[in-house]
Amino acid sequence: xxxxxxxxxxxxxxxxxxxxxxxxxxxxxxxxxxxxxxxxxxxxxxxxxxxxxxxxxxxxxxxxxxxxxxxxxxxxxxxxxxxxxxxxxxxxxxxxxxxxxxxxxxxxxxxxxxxxxxxxxxxxxxxxxxxxxxxxxxxxxxxxxxxxxxxxxxxxxxxxxxxxxxxxxxxxxxxxxxxxxxxxxxxxxxxxxxxxxxxxxxxxxxxxxxxxxxxxxxxxxxxxxxxxxxxxxxxxxxxxxxxxxxxxxxxxxxxxxxxxxxxxxxxxxxxxxxxxxxxxxxxxxxxxxxxx
Ligand SMILES: [Zn+2]
Ligand SMILES: [Zn+2]
Numbered sequence: 001x002x003x004x005x006x007x008x009x010x011x012x013x014x015x016x017x018x019x020x021x022x023x024x025x026x027x028x029x030x031x032x033x034x035x036x037x038x039x040x041x042x043x044x045x046x047x048x049x050x051x052x053x054x055x056x057x058x059x060x061x062x063x064x065x066x067x068x069x070x071x072x073x074x075x076x077x078x079x080x081x082x083x084x085x086x087x088x089x090x091x092x093x094x095x096x097x098x099x100x101x102x103x104x105x106x107x108x109x110x111x112x113x114x115x116x117x118x119x120x121x122x123x124x125x126x127x128x129x130x131x132x133x134x135x136x137x138x139x140x141x142x143x144x145x146x147x148x149x150x151x152x153x154x155x156x157x158x159x160x161x162x163x164x165x166x167x168x169x170x171x172x173x174x175x176x177x178x179x180x181x182x183x184x185x186x187x188x189x190x191x192x193x194x195x196x197x198x199x200x201x202x203x204x205x206x207x208x209x210x211x212x213x214x215x216x217x218x219x220x221x222x223x224x225x226x227x228x229x230x231x232x233x234x235x236x237x238x239x240x241x242x243x244x245x246x247x248x249x250x251x252x253x254x255x256x257x258x259x260x261x262x263x264x265x266x267x268x269x270x271x272x273x274x275x276x277x278x279x280x281x282x283x284x285x286x287x288x289x290x291x292x
Pocket of ligand 2: 069071151173228
């Protein structure tokens with residue numbers, strides 16, 4: 001598997017000289033299988049840049065675009081994804097079901113005339129929609145497992161297992177479950193949260209690469225619990241428990257500068273050293289490919 005980052009930023013694009021190294025586009029990942037089959041993960045503004053790269057190669061596209069969820073920063077690149085305007089290309093959006101709207105309703109809705117001049121229905125490529133829940137399915141020759149994450153809208157994490165036994169996990173826009181199920185200290189309620197976190201650890205277990213929301217520092221997280229994003233230390237503790245080999249923070253905070261991210265990685269390596277962990281730590285970087 002080859003994993004290429006086209007968008008690594010969280011919440012809103014953040015171009016400029018202070019984000020040029022790790023990138024300012026919002027979430028989009030290109031996944032190529034060993035047989036060179038394509039899966040796209042999320043359609044943030046990085047999807048536009050990926051589309052332009054495909055056009056430059058004159059590549060015909062027929063693939064799934066798996067969505068973590070439909071918050072703007074994860075879908076707003078699609079109207080600017082030029083391959084969607086080319087007849088003969090085909091895309092299937094797969095993503096979480098909403099309580100009142102299907103995935104198609106949401107994707108069609110965000111290109112109403114009030115927001116954008118071209119409707120998704122008028123794009124020339126063949127575009128299909130599949131509502132996903134938790135489950136297991138096959139995609140481009142990979143086994144895919146989905147799990148609900150903890151975010152203020154239904155959000156899915158994805159685990160990919162290749163025939164060679166390589167494992168890639170992707171979870172963005174999530175934070176550890178905590179006790180919202182009962183009064184503080186209520187052991188039953190605390191156990192519910194703990195069980196849900198154990199399910200996530202099992203979900204990413206033995207991953208060769210785990211790309212995960214690491215938007216906040218531990219101090220920032222204290223102020224922003226409930227916003228649906230994880231702190232770096234929470235990420236590392238999850239990775240250690242799950243025996244992850246390479247952990248990669250993504251959904252970088254829009255205010256985070258490149259130099260601050262360098263410092264976060266330096267602090268993280270020190271933290272892992274003190275914990276006696278050999279887990280590799282990194283930060284998703286636009287334009288970088290990781291091969292498993
Ligand atoms: Zn997001
Ligand atoms: Zn979100």
